[in-house]
Amino acid sequence: MSFTQIAESIPKIYLHSNKGKEEVSMLVASKTSGATPLVIACRNGHFYVAQYLIEKCGADVEQPGSVIFDGETIEEAPPLWCAAAAGYLDIVKLLISHGAKVNSTTRTKSTPLRAACFDGHLNIVRYLVQHGADVEIANRHGHTCLMIACYKGHLDVVRYLLELEADVNRRSVKGNTALHDCAESGSLDILKLLLDSGAVMSRDSYGMTPLLAAAVTGHYYIVNFLINHPDVTREEQIDALELCGATFVDKKRDMVKAIYLWKTAMHKRYLPGEKRINKPTPVLRKAYDYVEEVKDPDELDNLIANLDSMRMHALIIRERILGLTHPDTSYYVRYRGAVYADSGRFDRCIDLWNYALDMQQSNRQNVHPMTQSSLFSFTELFSFMMAEEGKQTLRGIVPPADLNEVLRVFTKAVEEVKFAHQKLNETKCSDEGNPTYLTRVMVITLHLACLLLRLMEDSPKTDHQQIRKAIYNFVTLDIKAKKGRRLLHLACCQDASLQWTYPACQFPSSQLAEIILEFGAHPNCKDDDGNTPLHLAAMASPCPPAVPRVLLKHGAHIDTVNNNGDTFATLLKGQKVNEVVDIIKYTKLTCAAARVIQQFKIPYRGVVPVNLESFIACH
Known part of the structure; x- marks a missing residue:
């Protein structure tokens, strides 16, 4: 049943049943996929359903729920937020007339007014303001209604908010203003309106001005307008033109326009009668193939004949202007590396990706998805090279994966695991204390370890x-991932497999389990659900016999129970236990005795030695 059908069925249920008030109240307060019937009705524009739920069923106009907008799940969204975001003015009026709080927020602190501004529902924006909506309430990132309207390019909404004297120079958590937002999104009309309303050219936490924000996104018409602004210096004009040229190389693939922009910037550097503004002394980098920036305007024309050099110029310019901490710097380095990989130039790809990863890890303050993504991309690349080594492709023969390069990335991955664990411990009492990032990085690092073990088979013993x-x-970090799982759990869990065409290895992995156990992991360690690695191996479909055999060889107990009372044997799916392992061989007399004590509920605490109590308890 769809959300709409559920919402529409509530009045029918009420009318065609003998349910009392309490039952109806419980029904309208219940949630399906996180949403109440009223939230569903407001999200989908069913006015009469919403009216009936409120007036006849007593639905709470403030009870929030989860809804989906543009593929994104919005948590704890009040009904008024849903109606405002979806553009249903009649439902907005209905909710407010029944006492809905006009400034109620979602989990991310987004108000109904901000939701209406996002999609440009001016009629709803006006109505909410007339009924007390505060235009200055920002979401958790510090983004105001004015900022989002500017970013989405809703000129009429922006004009109305400015008439209300919304703070045109308000800053977000990261220091950007509404002027940054419209420069980035490309709305010149809104940008002019903001400037006429007193907006100033400030810098955000990355040092970006609105001019640079337009340049980095390639909005040349905004760059061309802003470079003539009286507050823009000659140095800033040069940076914007050069940065915009770099964007035309990498994003728009317009080399002629890029040369024109770079040449314009260079002429500004060497204006007759003005002080020369020379480029800084270059730092030649291996990742950029030791390319040095051109300093002569005439030499720029020659770049068009050497596209590789031109692309390296774009990366060099972006790094020089944005710095190493700006996410676009490492993003485009990674992008260029991927292009090289697609063309069969894996060595260039690896050099660029390593440089991008170094960039991300040397400037971090918190865990960042881009670092995880870099490690994942490396693992995927090395897996492809190992699977397709020696094969002829349209781009040439696939070379072997270099052991030293895999080891180099693995070492960086281990450092990321340590850093993610540290940050998790620092934030475990806050909303940021989420172990998902740590778990993901641990899984990626395990896959890299698996690659190393495969490469070790054909490498000299000296390696x-x-x-x-x-x-x-x-292994000896002994860090717990999500659900309290250690590395041995992950190595024995089918869910730890990364999904791509060329997997590094299949999970559960007996090879990984073997070396993790050899390095001191406990074979009977339990996760939060009481599962040992043996339990998780049994849940695989099918369970590879080599994995439980490795675990049992190192001392795993075949009859240990988890929190649900399940053993290895009871968790096997479609397999008989004797088809996987010789159960008699691995059943010890002490285990059998412990099972008898548990089966017949024989009191044992305080009777047997203390060190045996935990042994009996796990059977």
Whole structure:
């Protein structure tokens, strides 16, 4: 049944049943997929359903729920927020007339007014303001109604908010203003309106001005307008033109326009009668193929004949102007590396990706999805190279994965695990204390370890110690991931497999389990659900016999129970236990005795030695 059908069925249920008030109240307060019937009705514009739920069923106009807008789930959205976001003025009026709080917010602190501004519902914006909506309430990122209207390009909404004297220079948490937002989104009319209303050219926390925000997104017409602003210096004009040129190379693939912008910037550097503004002394980088920036206007024309050099110029310019901390710097380095990989130039890709990863890890303050993404991309690339090594492709023969490069990335991945664990401990009492990032990075690092073990099979013995030491350093961190799972749990869990065409290895992995156990992992360690690695291996479909055999060889108990009372044997799906392992071989007399004590509920605490109590309890 759809959300709409559920909402529409409530009045019918009420009319065609003998349910009392309490039952109806419970029904209208219940949630389906996180949403109440009223939230569903408001989201989908069913006015009469919403009216009936409120007036006849006593639905709470403030009870929030989860709804989906543009593919994104909005948590704790009040009914008024849903109606305002979806553009249903009649329902907005209905809710307010029945006492809905006009400034109620979602989990991310978004108000109904901000939701209406997002999609440009001017009629709803006006009505909400007339009924007390505060235009200055920002969401958790500090983005105001004016900022979002500017970013989405709703000129009429922006004009109305400015008439209400909304703070045109209000800053978000990251220091950007409404002027930054419209420069980034490309609305010149709104930008002019903001400037006429007193907006100033300030810098955000990355040092970006609105001019640079327009340049980095390639909005040349805004760049061309703003470089003539009286508050823009000559140096800022040069940076904007050069940065815009770099964007035309990487994003728009318009090399002619890029050369024109770079040449215009260079002429500004060397204006006759003005002080020369020379480029800084270059730092030649291996990742950029040791390319040095051109300093002569005449040499710029020659770049068009060497596209590789021109692309490196774009990366160099972006790094020089934005700095290493700006996310666009590493993003475009990664992008260029991916282009090289697609063309079969894996060495260039690896150099660029390593440089981008170094950038991300050297300037971090918190965990960042881009770092995780970089590690994932490396794992996928190395897996492809190992699976397709020696094969002829349209771009040439696929080379072998280099052991030293895999080891280099693995070491960085281990550092990311340590950092993610540290940040999780620092924020475990806050909303940011989410172990998902740590778990994901641990899984990626495990896959890299699996690649190292496969490469070790064909490598000289002199390399074995280096590989084993690196994996040992990872294992001995003994960090818990989501659900209290350690590395051995992840190695034995089918859910830890990364999804792509060329998986690094299949999970559960006996090879990984073997080396993790060899380096001191406990074979009977339990996660939050009481599952040992053996339990998780049993849940795989099918359970590969090699995995439980490795675990049992190292001392795993085959009859240990989890929190639900399940054993390895009871968790097997479509397999008989004797088809997977020789149960008699691995059943010890002590385990059998412990099972008898548990089965017949024989009192044992305080009777047997203390060190045996926990042993009996787990059977």
